[in-house]
Amino acid sequence: MSSALQPNLQKKLDIDALLDDPQTQILVCCGSGGVGKTTTAAALGLRAAERGRRVVVLTIDPARRLAQAMGLDTLDNTPRPVAGIDDAKGGRLDAMMLDMKRTFDEVIETHATPEKAAQLLANPFYQALSSSFAGTQEYMAMEKLGQLRAQAEGDPDGWDLVVVDTPPSRSALDFLDAPQRLGSFLDGRFIRILSTPARVGGRAYLKVMSAAVGTVTGLMTKILGAQVLRDVQTFVAALDTMFGGFRERADATYKLLQAPGTAFLVVAAPERDALREASYFVERLAAERMPLAGLVLNRVHSGPAEGLSAERALAAAEDLDDSGESALTAGLLRIHADRKRLSEREQGLASRFFQAHPSVRVTRVPAKPQDVHDLDGLRVIGGDLAGA
Amino acid sequence: MASPGSSARSHKGPPIRRTTPEDHESDWTGVRLHIVTGKGGTGKTTVAAALALALAAGGRRTLLAEVEGRQGIAQLFDVPPLPYEETRVAVAPGGGEVYALAVDPKAALMDYLELFYHLGRAGRMLERFGAVDFATTIAPGLRDVLLTGKIYEAVRRRETLPARRGELQIERPVYDAVVMDAPPTGRITRFLNVNEEVVGLAKVGPIRNQANSIMTLLRSKQTAVHLVSVLEEMPVQETTDAVGELSALGLPVGGVIVNMVREPFLTQAALESAIGGDIDRAEVLAGLSAAGLGRRSRATGNDTSPAALATALLEEAAEHGARVRMERDERKELIALNRPTYELPAVASGIDLGTLYGLAAELTKQGAA
Numbered sequence: 001m002s003s004a005l006q007p008n009l010q011k012k013l014d015i016d017a018l019l020d021d022p023q024t025q026i027l028v029c030c031g032s033g034g035v036g037k038t039t040t041a042a043a044l045g046l047r048a049a050e051r052g053r054r055v056v057v058l059t060i061d062p063a064r065r066l067a068q069a070m071g072l073d074t075l076d077n078t079p080r081p082v083a084g085i086d087d088a089k090g091g092r093l094d095a096m097m098l099d100m101k102r103t104f105d106e107v108i109e110t111h112a113t114p115e116k117a118a119q120l121l122a123n124p125f126y127q128a129l130s131s132s133f134a135g136t137q138e139y140m141a142m143e144k145l146g147q148l149r150a151q152a153e154g155d156p157d158g159w160d161l162v163v164v165d166t167p168p169s170r171s172a173l174d175f176l177d178a179p180q181r182l183g184s185f186l187d188g189r190f191i192r193i194l195s196t197p198a199r200v201g202g203r204a205y206l207k208v209m210s211a212a213v214g215t216v217t218g219l220m221t222k223i224l225g226a227q228v229l230r231d232v233q234t235f236v237a238a239l240d241t242m243f244g245g246f247r248e249r250a251d252a253t254y255k256l257l258q259a260p261g262t263a264f265l266v267v268a269a270p271e272r273d274a275l276r277e278a279s280y281f282v283e284r285l286a287a288e289r290m291p292l293a294g295l296v297l298n299r300v301h302s303g304p305a306e307g308l309s310a311e312r313a314l315a316a317a318e319d320l321d322d323s324g325e326s327a328l329t330a331g332l333l334r335i336h337a338d339r340k341r342l343s344e345r346e347q348g349l350a351s352r353f354f355q356a357h358p359s360v361r362v363t364r365v366p367a368k369p370q371d372v373h374d375l376d377g378l379r380v381i382g383g384d385l386a387g388a
Numbered sequence: 389m390a391s392p393g394s395s396a397r398s399h400k401g402p403p404i405r406r407t408t409p410e411d412h413e414s415d416w417t418g419v420r421l422h423i424v425t426g427k428g429g430t431g432k433t434t435v436a437a438a439l440a441l442a443l444a445a446g447g448r449r450t451l452l453a454e455v456e457g458r459q460g461i462a463q464l465f466d467v468p469p470l471p472y473e474e475t476r477v478a479v480a481p482g483g484g485e486v487y488a489l490a491v492d493p494k495a496a497l498m499d500y501l502e503l504f505y506h507l508g509r510a511g512r513m514l515e516r517f518g519a520v521d522f523a524t525t526i527a528p529g530l531r532d533v534l535l536t537g538k539i540y541e542a543v544r545r546r547e548t549l550p551a552r553r554g555e556l557q558i559e560r561p562v563y564d565a566v567v568m569d570a571p572p573t574g575r576i577t578r579f580l581n582v583n584e585e586v587v588g589l590a591k592v593g594p595i596r597n598q599a600n601s602i603m604t605l606l607r608s609k610q611t612a613v614h615l616v617s618v619l620e621e622m623p624v625q626e627t628t629d630a631v632g633e634l635s636a637l638g639l640p641v642g643g644v645i646v647n648m649v650r651e652p653f654l655t656q657a658a659l660e661s662a663i664g665g666d667i668d669r670a671e672v673l674a675g676l677s678a679a680g681l682g683r684r685s686r687a688t689g690n691d692t693s694p695a696a697l698a699t700a701l702l703e704e705a706a707e708h709g710a711r712v713r714m715e716r717d718e719r720k721e722l723i724a725l726n727r728p729t730y731e732l733p734a735v736a737s738g739i740d741l742g743t744l745y746g747l748a749a750e751l752t753k754q755g756a757a
Contacts, residue, residue: 316676
């Protein structure tokens with residue numbers, strides 16, 4: 001094996017330096033589903049707080065016991081202090097779970113007159129959009145991030161670090177695209193067509209519209225039904241004054257993600273699919289000029305008996321079986337061989353990733369036999385992340 | 389963004405079969421739509437593929453469909469990215485065939501419009517005005533109606549075998565079974581509950597009717613929603629939650645497939661010692677010596693003396709014990725769900741076509757197909 005294939009030559013990601021740097025103001029944990037993003041975000045938040053930062057962690061959909069460990073028993077869309085942290089260095093830790101519908105409602109309430117807000121909140125199309133549109137969670141996660149950051153900036157004793165977990169999307173990239181998608185929808189051509197009759201307030205106006213536009217609205221009525229179209233039109237008309245606002249907010253969030261105070265951590269497990277997603281993500285971040293801090297390679301299997309190869313262990317186990325000696329030792333050797341094979345496969349997958357992305361810094365977190373249930377468990381993960 | 393081939397789409401399915409598939413007895417006889425879900429990382433795509441292979445055995449034909457645009461099926465079967473066309477990806481033992489389809493919401497919308505409204509050029513106009521984007525990305529629930537609608541169509545599609553002399557003409561389903569690689573457990577109820585999503589929106593009209601037809605199939609005995617889990621806490625918790633949510637909505641919960649089960653390497657007694665952390669070190673040292681293992685390596689400087697090796701192996705055994713103990717607890721929780729349960733082994737070398745056939749055989753043996 002040539003030295004280029006050695007994964008240990010990859011540059012180390014120094015988590016403590018990243019957490020201690022006052023310039024680091026936003027940490028975004030992203031990656032595909034099931035790789036431990038939420039746990040990583042929580043562990044980073046805790047470690048940063050215990051090293052003296054004033055941290056807020058925004059989680060999207062934490063596992064029940066992890067949420068309980070952080071005292072997040074209620075989903076109320078507001079950061080709450082996490083009890084039990086070591087604040088000797090002057091840090092603190094707040095945590096919250098995202099409520100996407102409430103966040104959307106708040107955006108409406110802040111940016112529309114009370115009368116218009118009430119009208120919007122009661123609209124059936126808005127209600128469906130705010131609770132089930134495939135991109136709403138991503139959009140609202142970014143919206144909440146913007147809010148938390150603004151709140152932090154307005155308060156000298158407020159948070160100096162926001163750690164954000166990203167939604168378990170169909171694709172890990174969705175949260176980058178969703179704000180723009182919603183933005184471009186809301187001031188796109190189609191919505192103009194839909195909103196035109198309602199805004200002008202008369203079907204007569206249709207006459208001067210081109211035949212094509214008429215055909216499109218006609219078709220939409222035929223397919224969706226007149227009532228759906230009417231709801232959409234009322235929604236669009238009520239939202240009209242906020243169009244510019246939505247686009248601006250989407251742009252502002254996008255810029256925030258590109259700003260020097262932001263660092264992205266791509267989280268992956270050493271598995272084919274997760275690393276492929278991680279690869280896409282690294283490339284996409286580079287294309288968007290968003291600052292990548294490095295890769296967190298989670299749940300890595302390695303063993304204390306690294307020097308003994310799987311083949312030798314299995315051969316020895318067979319010898320022991322043949323001679324009828326120590327079935328116990330044979331069993332232990334098979335456990336070792338199984339682990340070693342897994343570890344070799346993981347290393348192979350990881351080194352393929354690193355060959356494609358030689359400049360990406362990495363930190364490895366060993367696999368644990370059990371899930372994290374409490375702050376101590378998070379501290380252990382934090383230590384692993386920092387390589388301590 | 390225009391997707392390739394989104395205009396002038398040919399609606400091509402597989403050719404008419406001349407053979408008659410064998411009858412097939414399993415725990416799911418009568419089920420024609422198998423929906424496979426699971427937490428991310430549990431291997432649901434692999435299990436869905438193995439199930440499609442298993443169900444195709446004996447001259448049957450199955451469709452394996454994915455709905456999340458990940459092209460996971462193509463990667464698994466090592467074929468180029470699937471076009472929006474039912475493509476044969478594998479043959480099953482006994483002359484069966486597995487077709488695959490990556491359902492794309494835009495293409496499904498165009499199909500739908502063509503099927504019900506014969507739109508032709510007007511359909512493309514919708515696309516130009518952004519109406520297609522609206523329908524497939526923004527309009528709540530519509531995307532899922534379209535994706536499940538395509539699956540619905542594939543389940544119900546029939547073929548007519550022309551009559552031979554002296555025989556009656558045969559009409560039968562094009563696919564004996566359809567297997568959907570569905571969204572993960574966290575989103576599965578919302579995805580399948582298209583009716584609910586659309587009801588709030590469209591109280592009458594064609595979309596509402598379509599959603600109702602889909603819901604009728606999904607709630608029928610022809611459908612089973614299988615859950616893939618591994619023996620870890622979070623996946624098991626999500627499986628338990630999903631069973632509750634699906635049942636509450638009247639969606640038929642199918643089997644539980646426990647994936648990546650590791651083989652037992654120790655005898656029951658040794659396993660108990662490993663869990664308790666009191667393995668006989670002297671016996672291990674003697675065993676290592678008998679096997680001729682353990683020496684100091686000059687090349688690497690690693691200390692693999694028998695003592696160091698024994699310590700390392702005991703440490704690994706203790707972790708193995710902790711894991712096995714946790715797996716026992718998790719398995720108990722899955723069994724308590726009281727659903728037919730199947731177990732598939734962990735494959736240390738990674739999944740390829742060969743191992744898929746192995747997993748398919750295992751599913752058949754256990755009665756899942």
